[in-house]
Amino acid sequence: MSTKLSLQSELFTRGVEDIVTREEVERSLKSGRRLRIKLGIDATSPDLHIGHATPLWKIRALQDAGHKAVIILGEFTTRVGDPTGKDATRPVLSETVIKKNIASLKKQLGMILRMDAAHLEIRKNSEWWARMKVGEFFSLLSLVTHARLIEREMFQQRIKHGREIAMTEMLYPILQGYDSVAIKSDMTIIGSDQLFNEHFGRFFQEKFAIPPQTIVSLKILPGLDGGAKMSKSLGNYIALMDTPQDKFGKAMRLIDALIIPYLEVYTDVAGEEIRRVERELGGGGNPRDAKLFFAEALVRRYHGPAIAKKERERFLAVYSGRQQPDEMPEISLREGAWSLVELLVACALAPSKSEARRLVLQKAVEADGITLENLSDPIAVKKGMVIKVGKRKYIRIV
C-alpha cells in the first residue's frame, strides 16, 4: 500500500533534530502500512511562512510514498492559545477571525500537499473538544500531574521572571496530546518547540491503548535577520502567500551566515550542490551569488523554475541598473523590527508620518534594492542596510 522509505533517506535526516523513537519509525516504515501523519496547525494567523512549510514538505514526501496526512486545524485550541515560545499570555482571538484564518490556511496547504481524500484528511479539533463534557475531561486530567506540566522550560522561565501562566495555557499540552488519540496518529512531524506537547500525544495514546505516535522533530532556524525565529511581527519572515518577487527580494536580504542552513532546510537543492556553494563561500566567493542561488531555489520550490528564473533576471536588472552612490549619509539606528513609516521619519527621509505613508504608497521606498510597498509590514533593520526614497535620496544604516 505504501512505498518503503528508509530512515537513512533525506526525509528523516535533512533538517531533522530528533526522532522519537528511531526503532519505532523503522518498524512502522517496514510494516508497509499506510501511516496517518499528524500535523496540528494553529489558526492564530491567516499566513503560513516557509518555516511552517518545512514539516509540510516532509509530509508531502510521505504522501508521495502512499501515507496519509491528517492536518488538524486548531479551531478549538486556538481559542485556548498555545503558550509555546510565548513569554507572556496572549490575547484570545474571536471565532470570526479564527474561521477566516482557517479558510486562508486551507488554501495555502494546497501549495504543498496532495489534497485528494486518499492522501489528506483535514480535521478541526473542535469536532471532539466541542462535544466533550467536563467529566470526561477530568478523566484525562486525572492522568496528569502538576509536576509533569510545570517542568516545561518556558513555564519555569515565566515563573522565574514573575510572569503569569493562565491555567488554559498550562493545560494546552493535554489538548494537543489528546488530539493524537482522537485522530489515531501514527507519526507527527513538528518543529522542535512542539516536542513537549507531542510527548503528551504518546502519553495519552498509551493510556487509551493506542500504539503511540512517533515524533520527527525538525530544526528551527532564526529569521532572515539572524534573530528570533520567523514571525510576522518581527518582519523577518517569508510568507507562502508572498509574491514570487517578494520571496526573491526577502531571500536576498538574508544574512550571510544563514545561507547554507536556509538552503538545507528551506529548499530541495541536492546535498552535493549545497556542499559546492559552501566550499565556494569558504574560498572567498561572493555571498551575493550564493544568495541569488538560494533565492532562485526558494522561488522555484513554490512557483516552478520558469518564474524563479524570471525573478532572478528581474532582480539583477533592477539591482545592477540602479547604481548606488559610493558616498551617502549614514545614520545609527537600533537593529530589529521597525514600522516602515517610523523608520522613514527617523532617517529624515520623510518630513512627517503622513508624507512617509504617501511615499510608500507611491512605491518610492526601497531597502537594499527591494521596493517596500506594504505599510503594515514591519521591516527588519540591520546595519549596512541602504534605504532609498525616490530617485536620489539614499541613507545607510550603521
Next chain:
Amino acid sequence: MSTKLSLQSELFTRGVEDIVTREEVERSLKSGRRLRIKLGIDATSPDLHIGHATPLWKIRALQDAGHKAVIILGEFTTRVGDPTGKDATRPVLSETVIKKNIASLKKQLGMILRMDAAHLEIRKNSEWWARMKVGEFFSLLSLVTHARLIEREMFQQRIKHGREIAMTEMLYPILQGYDSVAIKSDMTIIGSDQLFNEHFGRFFQEKFAIPPQTIVSLKILPGLDGGAKMSKSLGNYIALMDTPQDKFGKAMRLIDALIIPYLEVYTDVAGEEIRRVERELGGGGNPRDAKLFFAEALVRRYHGPAIAKKERERFLAVYSGRQQPDEMPEISLREGAWSLVELLVACALAPSKSEARRLVLQKAVEADGITLENLSDPIAVKKGMVIKVGKRKYIRIV
C-alpha cells in the same frame, strides 16, 4: 421575610474564626432579604461527624431566622477528589459508592436542618458539571492563573516533600468556586480549611456579575485524642449516626484539655455555663465531672434531654458498679489509632486474632468502661487507658 440577626450574636461569634467580610454580612443581615446559605458536602464517606455538624447547626439557626439552606451534595466533585488536608492524592470512588453515601448523608441532614422546601434546597453539583462542555470550562480556566492556585499552602507542602499533585486536585477550587455561581449563594459557612476554595466562589461570582457570597469560617478542633482533626480512619471522632450510648462513651474518652473547646464548639450550652465549668476545672475540680457535663450536653443536642439523662445514669451505674482493681498489669504501647484485634493481641489479652475477634463479638471487651463491639472501628489508644476483657482481666496502657 427574615428575622434580623446581629453580627454580635453567638451565631457569628461562637466557634467562628473569620468572616469575609464583616461589612458585607452586616449589610445582608440588615437588608431583610432571605439569604441563600451554601454548604458543600463531599460524598467521600457515608458518615457525618460532629465536626461536620458545626456549620450545619449555624445554618439551622439561619433557617430559624427565615433564611434558606442550599446544600450541595458533591456528586461530581467527589469523583474528582478534594485535596484539602490530604498530603497525598487519594483514590477515586466509584459512582455506586458515591450514590450510596449521598443517600446516607441526606438522612443525617434531617437530624439538624429543617427539611421543608421553604428552608432547604438540596442540589447535586453534577446538575451543572455533568452538562458543561469543555469549551465553557476553558472560559472559566482562562480567568485563573497558575500562581493563584499553586500558592495554596497544602500544594506548597506537597511540592516541598516531592509528593504529586494531580491536575484534577489542582483545579478543585475552580469547581467548588463555580458552584457558588451555579446556586447564587449569598453566604457560605465552612470549616476554616475550606477558606481557600470558597474565596474562588467570591472570585467567580464577581466575574459573573453576581454579588459575592460572604464567608463565615469556623474553628476546626483536634479529635477526641487531641491529635489530628476528627476522622474515621483515626478512630478519634463522634459520628452523628453513633448511638446515644456510643456518643456518651466516646465523649467520656475526650482528653481533659479539650473539654472547654468542645463545649464551645460542639454543644449549645450557654456561654455562662461553660465559664462556670471552666472556673471549676481551674479551681481543681474533677475533669470527669466536666466530661460528664459535656457528654450529656452533646447527647442532648442530638437526642433530647430524656435520652441524655438516661445515658448519663447508665454510664455512672456501669462505671461505678464495676470497681477497677487499684493494681493491674501495665504495658507501654504507641499512642494513636489501633485495630481493636491487634490491640488485644499486643496486650496479651487474647492469645490470637481469632480469639480476639470472638471476645469483641461477645461484647467482652471494654476501654475505660465503654464496651467496644465494632471490629472494624479503630480505637484511639492513649496513656492511662484501661482495657478490660471478661470479668477479671485488666491492663493499663502507660
